[in-house]
Amino acid sequence: MTGERASKEEIKEAAARPDVVFLDVRTEPEIAENPLTSRPFVAVECNVTDSSILEAKIDTVLTDKDAPIVIFCRSGRRAETAIEVLKQRGFTHTYNGGGVSDLETNLRST
Template sequence: MKRMIPFLFALLLLTGCGGNTADGSYQQITQEEAKERMDNQEVIVLDVREQDEYDSGHIPGAVLLPAGTIDEDTAAEVIPEKDSTVLVYCRSGNRSKTASSILAELGYTNIYEFGGINTWPYETEP
């Protein structure tokens, strides 16, 4: 039983990382789900890489907000409504998770993280 406690604790922590945004978290979705939302809903596509990365290619219509610059003011400039649907990506999926957590902590309620552009199978633009 003592060996099960660390496992159960880790499982509990992992279950709290995604899912419901009502508790200040964000949802992780697939790139296919992100593309479907882009095609069928009004969304803000948020690229949280650096300027030079964005300039080398990004998802059409994406807005740049580097992960390291996100605070209440910079987020409000790009995402004026806290209930806007925001789809967040970076290069490989690490910074987008961090950025999504920060946005959720700032009170944004519809944050969807979908990984990195390095595996994005759809169109990009310079």
């Protein structure tokens, strides 16, 4: 399932696990406008056409390459880009959490 869009059930399972990292790849203004409030998260910006910020910071922000990581953004597209970057860096369990609104809904229903 690594890299594919996580199902509602998978999001619920992930939310129950303390070892799962939620990674927000939106911009700071996007996060300020609509933050994920139901779960702590790590934020590192990633753009579909420019992943340099994520590439520069990811190895210091996330050190356990075997930890499950649910990546989300506004719609899920940037999460796909971030997943590719993480795969190239050796991260083995990455899941596309989709857009923040859907993710928030799924997390609140747990």
